[in-house]
Amino acid sequence: MTELLRILRLARNDFSYFFRTKWLMAILLSLHLSDMLVVALVYKNLMRFDYFQFFVPAVVIMGLFVAALDTGRRIWLAFREGVIQYYLSLPISVHGIVTAYLLAGGLAAIVYSTSLLLIALVVLPAQAVWNTLILLPFLFILAMGLAGISAALAALASTHGEYFFAYQQIVQILLLTLSTVFYPMEYVQNYLPQFLVGVVSANPLSLAADAMRQYAFAGNAIQPLLLFNILVTSIPFTLIGATAYLTALHAIQTKGKL
């Protein structure tokens, strides 16, 4: 069996674990469907503009983000339960294990967010559905970047569950609130200090939410620069996550523990 095949097998195992976790599916689906079909709809009656049209595409990106972040929980569980020792005993390199986890995280996030996208397309007519297909590979890279962040957090927290979930919550809150997922950029510019406006505009979630709104739902022509920016802001996270996870695996290999 080639290394690639082993990586794909391990990735498939982790990918299926994500969808088999019933409580997680219940949380994610109830959260995102209620955001889309309740919160967005009610806020539409309260807001100055059509918030439903603004927020529904962003919920798809939120789904991608949260599903990708779950990769960290699975890595942390593997550390805590000792599954990682089993993985290290398999005829697969540590680089292969890291690649498999990031691939599975990215793929699970893209499959989950695609299911949300299909629901979004039912409730909010899209002007250019084909643009979505062009966006998907970029969203996959973004999901791998987000999975990388969570992998880095899992490696940092080691087996201390409370710290891992606290780090994850901090990252989740900061990345979501400091983005244009919930509010348009002009309001952010009017309220936040300049350096935070810079953070919001460089946030990959802002870029992905804007791309989803403009290209898939509003039907504007795709601007390669925005897609390039998604790559530029996502790839470093993937590399940082991969390096952190790799370092943790090497530590386990040499010392037997983290």
Place this chain on the structure above:
Amino acid sequence: MLNVIRLVWFDLKQELRPPVWIVMEWFTFTIQLFIYGALISQLVNAPEVGNYQQFYAVGFIVMMTFEVGSHTGRHFVEHAHEGLLPYFLSLPISRARLFLAITLQGGAELTLMIGVPLAITLAMIGNLTVISIAAAVATLFCLGFGVAGLMLGLSFIAFKSSDMYTAIVTGLSTIMVRFSTVLYPLIFLPPNYRTVAIMSPLTYGSDLVRLFLGFDPSILLNPTYAVAVLVALAVSTLGLGMLLLQRLVEGVKSG
């Protein structure tokens, strides 16, 4: 009573060493209020609501109360799962006192979690009397105990399958928050959603707290109904939880 306090401390000290979750709750509240709440309030164009940031702050406190209440219920199930419950049941302490310890532990946790966020919210709203603050706090505790009792009542599912219990409880929690007046006044909900929202205890809790904190009563539910629903919820679900505990025998554990 000393045994009850000892049991409360036995559980609470795990939350305090280190107090990661308490600090996290305060951090989340601060970010949510001063970034999300502030920005969303600029988008809101509804004179009936007044200052949406204040409206959202109260809603967030109610959500935190709900979370702590449901955590108390879930904690009971975790104890069963980890084998602590059989140990508690084997202690020379009556079931009623054990139940009192669980309830007091939930109350102490609620005080720690919402203390700082509530102080910030009260300072932000300003111009409040001691009575209105005391009434708002009493409402939050009543809601917290009611939710904790509800989750304890649902814990019988966990004795069949803890995975199923977590799925039901977490799914139900999200829906109860969204279909309620925690984030928006009832008048802005579409009519079919309004029917569901009226069944959520959070609707009554958040509207009653807002009434005590001086929000416009015309966008809130009738306070008499709200008081009746919250008291009925707390009494009935806590009664159910107590009954459940009385019937539990040593050796029970969730699957």
